[in-house]
């Protein structure tokens with residue numbers, strides 16, 4: 001019996017500062033097969049209203065060039081695990097609004113960092129994230145899936161451990177609308193060794209023991225400036241970090257990981273180099 005080895009789609013996070021039309025054109029020019037964007041200022045909470053014309057152009061261009069999935073990333077600043085009420089309320093509002101904006105721009109996924117529990121406890125932080133997501137998703141009738149991102153574990157960051165992420169996942173009422181984004185840099189910094197063949201076997205065993213493979217919707221494909229288990233979140237260009245080109249080749253050609261979209265979150269200035277590297281390695 002022969003199996004058709006389908007290649008993983010290669011995507012990248014692109015800025016939207018020059019408008020959605022420009023972003024769509026850039027995605028085409030860069031040869032992207034998947035795309036991630038913010039739909040508001042990533043360092044703040046302000047959101048510009050998109051014009052109908054730019055949204056139409058964005059959607060039709062991506063459709064014409066078969067660029068999918070489209071992922072929207074929640075701004076880094078919003079903290080769904082925040083202990084302070086005003087910050088928590090702000091995160092709630094951002095997740096709710098960005099989910100609506102996903103539908104508007106035709107996105108498939110909304111990805112978020114679970115957040116940091118700051119002055120409270122990890123357990124309380126997990127409760128707050130689950131409550132926020134249930135509040136939003138219980139009132140949502142669209143088809144966008146919210147993805148929790150695996151984290152490096154800096155400070156009081158939640159989501160370093162697959163068990164931790166799975167605890168949140170299991171608390172979500174609407175299992176149809178929740179998934180996982182696996183970030184190679186983050187998991188490596190968290191201590192999951194994706195840089196060796198044996199390491200990948202163990203990581204997969206951990207996945208199977210916790211949230212399961214089907215929960216993973218796409219990969220954030222970043223090399224790591226810091227070493228295994230450093231708990232430091234510092235993305236590096238593919239091949240410039242401790243994960244290395246050979247490991248990305250292994251992941252891209254892997255029976256399971258190779259079926260998922262690989263989305264780059266490396267500095268935009270040299271994104272073309274990383275896109276070329278992944279396309280060569282797959």
Ligand SMILES: [Zn+2]
Nearest residue numbers: 149183220265
């Ligand atoms: Zn990421």
